Amino acid sequence: MPLFIRSRQPQDAGAGGADPDGAPAAVGDTAAGTPVPGHRGRFGLLRRWPRAARGVTVGTTVLAGALVLFALLLPNRPERVHAAAFLRLPAEGILVAALLLALPPRFRRITAGVSGAFLGLLTVLKLVDIGFYQVLARPFDLVLDWILLDDAADFVRESFGRGGQVLAVAGAVVLFLGLLVLMTLAALRLTDLMVRHRPAAVRTTLVLGVAWITCVTLGVQITGTPVATRANADILGNRVDQVRAGLRDARVFERQSAVDAFAKTPPDRLLTALRGKDVLFTFIESYGRVAIDDPAMAGPVGAALEDGTRRLRDAGFASRSGWLKSPVTGAGSWLAHSTLLSGLWIGNQQRYRSLTTSDRMTLTRYFRRTGDWRTVGIVPGVRRAWPEGKFFGLDHIYDSEHLGYHGPYFSWTPVPDQFSLEAFERLEHGKKDREPIMAEIILASSHNPWSPIARMIDWDDLGDGSVFHGIKKQGTDPKEVWRDPERVRTEYRRAIEYSLRSLTEWVERYGDEDTVLVFLGDHQPVPTVTGGNAGKDVPVSIVAKDPAVLDRVAGWDWTDGLEPAPDAPRWRMDAFRDRFMTAFGPRGEGAAAQAP
Structure with missing residues (x-):
């Protein structure tokens, strides 16, 4: 409602009309003069x-x-x-x-x-x-x-x-x-x-x-x-x-993506040290360095990693661990996944779109190019069409609708990790007379908002996942959890423990001489958990029963076990693809690819 009007009658500025700059006179000011015709109702109310x-x-x-x-x-x-x-x-x-x-x-x-x-x-x-x-x-x-x-x-x-x-x-x-x-x-x-x-x-x-x-x-x-x-x-x-910088980035990325140390390598010279092995690249959502370094989480998570290391060692497996710097933090899992697999720094959506519409060879596509592996994806977080899946060179993709799960969602998470891994065993890994598998597996139970969380049950009781209905009812309410940052951190830590235990128990139960597991976090969790720490480091581990596999990465100087030491080597995530392919290619080849 206008509270000031401009008089329509000529007035001398010195008599209380508009000031020399043309400002309106205040209603109710005795110098404002007689109300303007047509506004008597409003003036009457204001004068009353x-x-x-x-x-x-x-x-x-x-x-x-x-x-x-x-x-x-x-x-x-x-x-x-x-x-x-x-x-x-x-x-x-x-x-x-x-x-x-x-x-x-x-x-x-x-x-x-x-x-x-x-x-x-x-x-x-x-x-x-x-x-x-x-x-x-x-x-x-x-x-x-x-x-x-x-x-x-x-x-x-x-x-x-x-x-x-x-x-x-x-x-x-x-x-x-x-x-x-x-x-x-x-x-x-x-x-x-x-x-x-x-x-x-x-x-x-x-x-x-x-x-x-x-x-x-x-x-x-x-x-x-x-x-x-x-x-x-x-x-x-x-x-x-x-x-x-954003406008220049497309040109910069085009130049970077044109460089590929293995583009001209014959298929029979690729990944020769892994022929006959099942190679599983597994991402644990939001598994960041904070889970290991933060004093409030280091004890329980460290105990879970120590227990996993011991159980795997008792089953005949050895492991090595280091750090990778992710291009993102808090969210943007697909950017981290594509960074690791493509060997390019995918730090924004523009780069992701450019990558997935290009002919860039990813780690998964190189496995497929050899002709010696069936490439599959276990991606329970995908709930709709995912055309980018073809770019990554996967022969078959199992999304949330094709894992045989009939249980409830756990907040954002469509399928609990333990069930996803058991579905992988049932659908691919456990088949008889199959060819070697290269799998990309996404474990989503540690995805924000971490409430409610599934818990481990006997593997033989998983069935079609209906058993998780009762487990979900026993879980926490996300609306209550997110009112308290400390509860958020506690639920995050529990989710990471659940994912780690699901994975290590699967290897213990189903792994064999030909199993090679690489698992890592995709990014740090949200600042509510990290406390504002802007670090982007995530743990990465490689697990194998065959000693020859870990001999190939001895020069990486990674820490023994599933928990990397604070001073363990730290690489950019985009360096992993070329280092991995160099380590498991013919000896003496690809040395130029080992860029820091």
């Missing part, structure tokens, strides 16, 4: 309750100021959102106020409206950044991340149903439009206020400018937070650099 009218005027002005300050001072990282962050002097606000006071009336209102709309967009970007930092530990990429919004909507639908997805999307749209409109109106209202009280506004702007410069010069801080800030300018500057 002048205190209420003034209260509304003051209240909306205060709210407009608070909204603009909130937008200017809101950080774009969740760990920086605290009380001290909103007690700062924003350089951008002071500069825009000075500009608005200096502009002629004709351009002032346009500039105020555009500034308000832009501030609304900036606020939306900050809120999106906060969400991305919470999940991916990085800001939103204006060039490369739009596809992830669709993935986020799918995740909400899969976790909370179609109704939850509709509410989430509708809420996001309303928030976006609401911020644009409210921020524009707030900027216009504050501009009118400054013009009506021009002398005071000029003095205030000068004082704030001097205070900002003084605080910068002296380094004044409140609880470690600088009082003077230009964070919005820094955010925008970083975004400009980010957009430039």
Whole structure:
């Protein structure tokens, strides 16, 4: 509701009409003159309750100021959102106020409206950044991340149903439009206020400018937070650099993907040391270094790894472990999987799309190229068409609908890990008179949100998975768990233990002389678990019964057992493909591929 009107009758500025800058006169001000014809109803109400009218005027002005300050001072990282962050002097606000006071009336209102709309967009970007930092530990990429919004909507639908997805999307749209409109109106209202009280506004702007410069010069801080800030300018500057890098990235990636040390290697010279072996590349969702290094988790997870090492050793298996640096953290499993298999750094969706529409040879495709392995994928997290599966060179893909599972979902996870591994045994590994298998296996029980979690049961009791209905009822409620970060960390740790135990028990039960298992985490979990640690390391282990297999990787200097030492070698994940193919190719060949 407009609280100020412009008189339609010529008035002398000195008689209380519009000020020389064209600002409207206040309703209820005795100098405003007679109510404008056509507005008597509104004026009658305001004149009958002048205190209420003034209260509304003051209240909306205060709210407009608070909204603009909130937008200017809101950080774009969740760990920086605290009380001290909103007690700062924003350089951008002071500069825009000075500009608005200096502009002629004709351009002032346009500039105020555009500034308000832009501030609304900036606020939306900050809120999106906060969400991305919470999940991916990085800001939103204006060039490369739009596809992830669709993935986020799918995740909400899969976790909370179609109704939850509709509410989430509708809420996001309303928030976006609401911020644009409210921020524009707030900027216009504050501009009118400054013009009506021009002398005071000029003095205030000068004082704030001097205070900002003084605080910068002296380094004044409140609880470690600088009082003077230009964070919005820094955010925008970083975004400009980010957009430039994103636009260049396609050309950079094209050059990188053209280099392949094994592209011209004859099939009969590939992976010769693994002929006749079943080679299983297994990803454990969100199995990051935090599970081993964090003091609150190191004990239980370390015990699970020690127990697995012992049980496998008793069954005749040996193991070695190291670290890989993943291209992602928090989420983006497919980017990590494709990085390991392709030997290229796939850190964003643009690279993933370029990769999966190219003829790049992945590790799985090289196995298939030899003609000596049947290549299969166990991908319980896939619930719809996955055309990229053909790119990875898999002869057959078993998704969540083709594993024979008739039990319940465990939150996001369609199939418990123990059942996925038993299905692999039933459908492929346990068949008689079969050819050697190369399998890519995704264990999804440790996928966020980690509640409820399946638990181990006797392998002979798995059946069609119906037994898990009762187990799910005994599990935790994710809504309750996510109210407490410590409970989230506890459930994450339990999920990792479950995945590790499922895998080591499967090897103990079904592994043989020809089993070669490589298992690793795809990325670190979300910052709620890592505590804001930005590290991207994940554990990787290789397990085999045949001593000749581990002799081939003796030069890697990995740690004995399933738990890598803190100072174990750390490679980039994209280096693994070429190192692996070099180690298991003919001796003396491919040395150039062992890039660090």
